[in-house]
Amino acid sequence: MDKYEVVIGLEVHLELRTETKIFCPCPTTFGDEPNTHVCPVCLGLPGVLPVLNKRALEFAVLTGLALNCDINSHSKFDRKNYFYPDLPKAYQISQYDFPVAKQGHLSMQTNGETRVIGINRVHLEEDAGKLIHSEDGLYSLVDYNRTGVPLVEIVSEPDIRSAEEARVFLEALKRILLYTRVSDCKMEEGSLRCDANISIRLKGETELGTKTELKNMNSFKAVQKGLEFEVERQIERLERGERIIQETLRWDEGSAETISMRSKEEAHDYRYFPEPDLVPMEIGTQIVEEVKKRLPELPQEKKERFVIQYGLPEYDAEVLTSTREMADFFEDCVKGFPEPKIVSNWVMGEMSRHMNAAGLDFCNNKVLPEHLVEMLEMLQQGRISGKMAKDIFAEMFSSGKKAEQVVAEKGLEQISDQGVLEGIVEEVIKNNPGPVADYRAKKKKALGYLVGQAMKATRGSANPQMVNAILRDKLK
Amino acid sequence: MNLYQLKIHEAHELIRDRKVSSEELLLSVLARVEDVEGIVQGFVTVTGDYALKKARETDQKIDRGQKVGPLTGIPFALKDNMCSKDILTTCSSKILKNFVPPYNAEVFDRLEEQGAVLVGKTNMDEFAMGSSTENSGYFSTRNPWDPARVPGGSSGGSAAVVAADEVPFALGSDTGGSIRQPASYCGVVGMKPTYGRVSRYGLIAFASSLDQIGPLTRDVRDCALVMNAICGQDPKDSTSAPVEVPDYSSFIGKPVKGIRMGIAEEYFSLGINDEVRKIVEKAIARLDSLGMGKVELSLPHTSYALPAYYLVSPAEASSNLARYDGIRYGFRYEDSESLLETYKKTRSVGFGTEVKRRIMLGTYALSSGYYDAYYLKAQKVRTLIKSDFDQAFEKCDVIVTPTAPTVSFRTGEKVRDPLQMYLNDVFTIPVSMSGLPAISIPCGFIKGLPVGLQIIGKPFDEGTILQVAAAFEESMPFEDMKPGFGSYAKGGA
Numbered sequence A: 001m002d003k004y005e006v007v008i009g010l011e012v013h014l015e016l017r018t019e020t021k022i023f024c025p026c027p028t029t030f031g032d033e034p035n036t037h038v039c040p041v042c043l044g045l046p047g048v049l050p051v052l053n054k055r056a057l058e059f060a061v062l063t064g065l066a067l068n069c070d071i072n073s074h075s076k077f078d079r080k081n082y083f084y085p086d087l088p089k090a091y092q093i094s095q096y097d098f099p100v101a102k103q104g105h106l107s108m109q110t111n112g113e114t115r116v117i118g119i120n121r122v123h124l125e126e127d128a129g130k131l132i133h134s135e136d137g138l139y140s141l142v143d144y145n146r147t148g149v150p151l152v153e154i155v156s157e158p159d160i161r162s163a164e165e166a167r168v169f170l171e172a173l174k175r176i177l178l179y180t181r182v183s184d185c186k187m188e189e190g191s192l193r194c195d196a197n198i199s200i201r202l203k204g205e206t207e208l209g210t211k212t213e214l215k216n217m218n219s220f221k222a223v224q225k226g227l228e229f230e231v232e233r234q235i236e237r238l239e240r241g242e243r244i245i246q247e248t249l250r251w252d253e254g255s256a257e258t259i260s261m262r263s264k265e266e267a268h269d270y271r272y273f274p275e276p277d278l279v280p281m282e283i284g285t286q287i288v289e290e291v292k293k294r295l296p297e298l299p300q301e302k303k304e305r306f307v308i309q310y311g312l313p314e315y316d317a318e319v320l321t322s323t324r325e326m327a328d329f330f331e332d333c334v335k336g337f338p339e340p341k342i343v344s345n346w347v348m349g350e351m352s353r354h355m356n357a358a359g360l361d362f363c364n365n366k367v368l369p370e371h372l373v374e375m376l377e378m379l380q381q382g383r384i385s386g387k388m389a390k391d392i393f394a395e396m397f398s399s400g401k402k403a404e405q406v407v408a409e410k411g412l413e414q415i416s417d418q419g420v421l422e423g424i425v426e427e428v429i430k431n432n433p434g435p436v437a438d439y440r441a442k443k444k445k446a447l448g449y450l451v452g453q454a455m456k457a458t459r460g461s462a463n464p465q466m467v468n469a470i471l472r473d474k475l476k
Numbered sequence B: 001m002n003l004y005q006l007k008i009h010e011a012h013e014l015i016r017d018r019k020v021s022s023e024e025l026l027l028s029v030l031a032r033v034e035d036v037e038g039i040v041q042g043f044v045t046v047t048g049d050y051a052l053k054k055a056r057e058t059d060q061k062i063d064r065g066q067k068v069g070p071l072t073g074i075p076f077a078l079k080d081n082m083c084s085k086d087i088l089t090t091c092s093s094k095i096l097k098n099f100v101p102p103y104n105a106e107v108f109d110r111l112e113e114q115g116a117v118l119v120g121k122t123n124m125d126e127f128a129m130g131s132s133t134e135n136s137g138y139f140s141t142r143n144p145w146d147p148a149r150v151p152g153g154s155s156g157g158s159a160a161v162v163a164a165d166e167v168p169f170a171l172g173s174d175t176g177g178s179i180r181q182p183a184s185y186c187g188v189v190g191m192k193p194t195y196g197r198v199s200r201y202g203l204i205a206f207a208s209s210l211d212q213i214g215p216l217t218r219d220v221r222d223c224a225l226v227m228n229a230i231c232g233q234d235p236k237d238s239t240s241a242p243v244e245v246p247d248y249s250s251f252i253g254k255p256v257k258g259i260r261m262g263i264a265e266e267y268f269s270l271g272i273n274d275e276v277r278k279i280v281e282k283a284i285a286r287l288d289s290l291g292m293g294k295v296e297l298s299l300p301h302t303s304y305a306l307p308a309y310y311l312v313s314p315a316e317a318s319s320n321l322a323r324y325d326g327i328r329y330g331f332r333y334e335d336s337e338s339l340l341e342t343y344k345k346t347r348s349v350g351f352g353t354e355v356k357r358r359i360m361l362g363t364y365a366l367s368s369g370y371y372d373a374y375y376l377k378a379q380k381v382r383t384l385i386k387s388d389f390d391q392a393f394e395k396c397d398v399i400v401t402p403t404a405p406t407v408s409f410r411t412g413e414k415v416r417d418p419l420q421m422y423l424n425d426v427f428t429i430p431v432s433m434s435g436l437p438a439i440s441i442p443c444g445f446i447k448g449l450p451v452g453l454q455i456i457g458k459p460f461d462e463g464t465i466l467q468v469a470a471a472f473e474e475s476m477p478f479e480d481m482k483p484g485f486g487s488y489a490k491g492g493a
């Protein structure tokens, strides 16, 4: 279907990791007993008033800066009015015409090329509660713990051109947001949610086609699958000469199709107006500069720096900077053991393999950078072999012990003493006249056998390179 | 003289000097309530037991030597739109007929901290929408000067119980005149402070950008004492202003010579009753004779204030009142098949006619396609009205006007004509739309019915208003004028 162009814009809702809610002092903890983190303010009882949590505003500014946005020096809250039981005031405090941040962009790599996707706006709002429906469908219960948890809504420009690009955008966005630590970005816990607007037009056309809005996609994969389905559905309609109906659709994971929720005519009129209970926010340069200081080096810059500073291949730099924690771990190791490529191999290899298997990450596993450095030094000094190192690392990873301790406990230290090894080699030569003769008859394979015998005699702890050299020397 | 007739500052002296206990004062007040409440019907809830407990606690504290503040042991009433922990708070609406808040309004906390004693919650127009207290979801309050007439509104209950000597003071709330107009109709002192002067935390919202709490008292000195207790920034209300609060009592008794009084022609033309105009003109002459300069000025956008107010305030109300949906608290229409039906029936049955009218008006004004023409335009008008006042206050220090165009009208006279009803607030609304402070004090009587004088001040300059009001009161006292409850016999209707 080369004649069509796909146009996608995404709206991402992100729960901010502040300790307390956006307009009251209730904690934002996830997963507790229903209605245990509530107060008159977040329950919207008569007469209560919201008071802005300054942290939430700072996090929103940080998010805006990380997405290269302009920060609005004059910003304000508005009420978005609609009735639903999970919304206790029957309006959501959100932002309409003066969001915290606007006009940014995000660059990402897809199919080997760099794509820049515009960010229309980043605004601050409060989350709603959660309905729990009874199994018989006779009643529903409401949990207001989530009500008033701060959210930012990030709206992209309609610059995304395929379902796959949408997924890549979300991955890149998540990577950046995790770097800023404003959110834990867990789609499965609902702290990151995504809706998509999608339309199709003929290539070269400048007007946008009629769009549909797609909701209820619960993973990045679901976003891609839902959009792929919707692209196909829209193109089929156009091919049949039918028009696209502007509507809101729900992605149904089970049947793998999009289902209509409501048409344009049924769309809500939210009757936005300025929130009179909160004063407008003046986000002065001083606040912006303060927040800027907390803006970390972001994945793209970090990756470029890793290539230049550490001479790493692009691939290594990409993997090492996939999270801020991994990049920090790598850099901490290199400080103690300035062999970047060796460190990179271990961090990307053994370290990641063990963490994936155990379901751990750089925040909660037991191996600290200095532990890995110590082990790498032992390896470099020849005190342990490469093979031993892997076993030692496994033990370090599971027990949290240091390399020295593991080596001592298991008697694993490599024998690299010239005198000791010469004695062992002489013994091997004496006991294996056949292979010795073979070697001298230019049958080179016999050397491997003899080295093996020396290793066996030391239960694997002899330094194989040294044994090799001593054997060659003695059999000259 | 009976204890219940005492003003705050008079009662305070007796309590301070240990001549009267707060319990004795309270018992006198409760007996008075018992006597006249059948006629006045100013209370939705009388908190007799609670008050007795508080009065005794206060007496014990005094016995232990705790300092007696100006409000210590003084009984008072709260308009029923201010939340009181564990005490019914209905907003005179059926939809909140069973609502018991788990928290106090900030003003209530501040008064209790001073040792004041809550006697009850007063009747009002439902959700403060109205000018006669006839829109109460429960019953109408009567004007103590003539029970066939209305006490004004929406703080009609608070004004009536103060006028009828049921309590020394009450708090009301003012959105477009809801303290000043009933103060005028009931012959008491009522002040609307500058928007942001008093915390709105726990005040059940009608129109958030206009609502402001203020005192209703028997004289200006008492007004200053209550202002001292309730004013000042509150971290729980982002719109409360970080402006220092002076000792308002220090303005009482100060000479007013040299304070420039602005007179705006618009306030003497818009549908004003001739006799009211004459009385207000006499009051102005009296102030003039005290040495205040008179400055003629114009507030040209005055006539646009009322229509603009009836777009802005219903718009905010339509959103503020959306939470009463029967899901979490208050009245719920039980016999519904669906969520939507629950919403519709709960709100259709739970709200009164005037409230529904304003919710519809406000919803319409905010609707997509109409927002710019109505809500936004009204906000622009609001800016013009405010700049009228800004310019006027370059030439004067206070502006003196009638509070309302007429005296109290007969119950039932205007209920079928909302526009006539709205016109009652034509002189108070421009002040509310500008966020300015103003007071209403009695300045004369027409056939036994009080007339109110409105004194408007610069933002946060309540002090000068009180200074002028106190000087006028001293020069023209109405101490011997007491409401006679018309033809009603003592003890009830």
Ligand SMILES: [Zn+2]
Pocket (backbone or CB within 6 Å): A021, A024, A025, A026, A037, A038, A039, A040, A041, A042, A043, A148
């Ligand atoms: Zn809360």
